[in-house]
Amino acid sequence: MVRIFDTTLRDGEQTPGVSLTPNEKLEIALKLDELGVDIIEAGSAITSKGEREAIKLITSQNLNAEICSFVRALPVDIDYALECNVDSVHLVVPTSEIHMKYKLRKTKEETLESALKATEYAKEHGLIVELSAEDATRSDVSFLIELFNKGAELGADRACVCDTVGVLTPERSFELFKTLSENVSIPISAHCHNDFGMATANTISAIRGGAQECHLTVNGIGERAGNSSLEEVVMALHTLYNIKTNIKTEKLYETSRVVSRLMKLPVPPNKAIVGDNAFAHEAGIHVDGLVKNTQTYEPISPEAVGNRRRIILGKHSGKAALKYKLKLMGISLTNEEFEKVYDKIKNLGDLGKYISDIDLKTIINEVKGEIIKKKILLDELTVVSGNKITPVASIRLDFADECRKEQLIETAFGVGPVDAAINAIRKALSGVADITLEDYRVKSIGGGTDALVEVVVKLRRGHEVVEVKNSQGDIIRASVEAVMEGINLLI
Known part of the structure; x- marks a missing residue:
C-alpha cells in the first residue's frame, strides 16, 4: 500500500497566476479527503494571514487525512504551523551544493545543524515530521543518508527526496530510491517535478525502488511544468503494477474538475485519465472495435475514474459510429433523416469541426424541422x-x-x-x-x-x-x- 501525500494546495497553488481564498482551499481539501488522500499539505503557514486562516479552516473539519504545513528549518515557521493546529510539517531543507552555496549561503555542516535543530523543535511540540531534502536529486547521496538517519534519531517520521527541477530519469530514480530505502531507517517518499515530462514515470520508478509514499497534485499542476499527476500515478499503480492506494478512483474526474474550476486552470482535452478526450473516439475503425468490445481501444473503463466514454463525430466517422451514438443517446431516425444527419456531419467535419452531443441534437432538430425553444x-x-x-x-x-x-x-x-x-x-x-x-x-x-x-x-x-x-x-x-x-x- 502506497501512501498519497497531496500537495495541490501548496505546490499546486504555486502555479503562476493561481491564488485561492480560504473557502476555496477548504472546498478542495474536502474533495481531497473524500477522494481518500492520506496526507493533505494545506499550505505554508508562514506565507500570510490568509494562508493561516485557510489552514485553520481545514484543520477545524476533523478530516480523515493528516493535515500538513510546509515549513523551512526555522522555529518561526514551525510556530506558525502549530498555531494552525496541523498534524504534521513538511520540513524542507536544501541539500544540493548549488542551493546551499547560492541560496542558503551555508556550508553542509551548517545546513545539517539547522535541519536537525528544526526537527528536534518540531518533535518537542508534538508534530509528525516529514524531513525533506530539496534538490535532492542533484545532491550527494551520502549526505542525504546522513541527514535522514540523524533526523530519524531525533524522531523524524518520514524522509522525502525532492526532484526539484525534474532531472531524474526512471532508471536513476529506481536506483536512488533503492539505495536510500536500504540505508535509511525511516520510510522514504518521492516528490517529483515534470520539467522533462517524466514525473509520473519517475514517481512509479521511485515506488518500485522502495519509496512508500509519493507527493502528487491533482491534474499535475504546480510550478513550471508541474508536479507528478495524482490521477496518472494512482491509476498506473492500480492498473499496471497492481500496487494499491487508498484513493477512491471513481472520484478522480469530479475532483479534477473542482480543482480546475477553483484554480481557473482548464484541463487539457488530451490529459490522461481525466481529460475530456481520454475516453473519446472518432475514427471509424476504433468505434467499430468499441461496439464489439470496449477493451479493444480502452485500457480501463471510463467509469472506473468517474469519466465517461465519448463518441466524437467528425470527418473520420463512419455510419456505424453515428448509429452507435444515436443508440447511446436513445434517438431514433428514419433512413432518410439518418442520411441527412450523416451528410451534415461529414460536411461540418470537412470544415474542421467536430460534432458534440449538443451539436448533434441541433442538427437532428434541423433535419426534423423542429424549432429549439429557449427556456x-x-x-x-x-x-x-x-x-x-x-x-x-x-x-x-x-x-x-x-x-x-x-x-x-x-x-x-x-x-x-x-x-x-x-x-x-x-x-x-x-x-x-x-x-x-x-x-x-x-x-x-x-x-x-x-x-x-x-x-x-x-x-x-x-x-x-x-x-x-x-x-x-x-x-x-x-x-x-x-x-x-x-x-x-x-x-
Missing part, C-alpha cells in the same frame, strides 16, 4: 462601471418554460463589466443550471471605435461542453448573449 430568456441587463466604481451588474431572467413561470433577479460584482454581467447570470442560475465558464476569448473584427467584436465562450455543465460565438459592436452584450445561448443549449 431561459434575458429580460433586462444593467451594468455600472467607472473609474472609482467597482463594476456591478444587475440581471433579470425569465423562464419561457410552460411548467415554470418565474423571474430570476440577481446582482453581482466583477473585475470588469463583462465579468460582473457573467457573474450575475451564474448567480441567478445557481441551483437551477450550474454552468462553468471554461474559456472566454474576444477579438476585434475590423478597425475603428465602432468595430465589431467576436466573443467566443466555452461552457460546461457536467460532462457536456458547448462553444458559442457572438459578434456585436457592444462587448458586454455580445458576451452575455453568447453565454445565454450556451446555457440554453446545455439545458
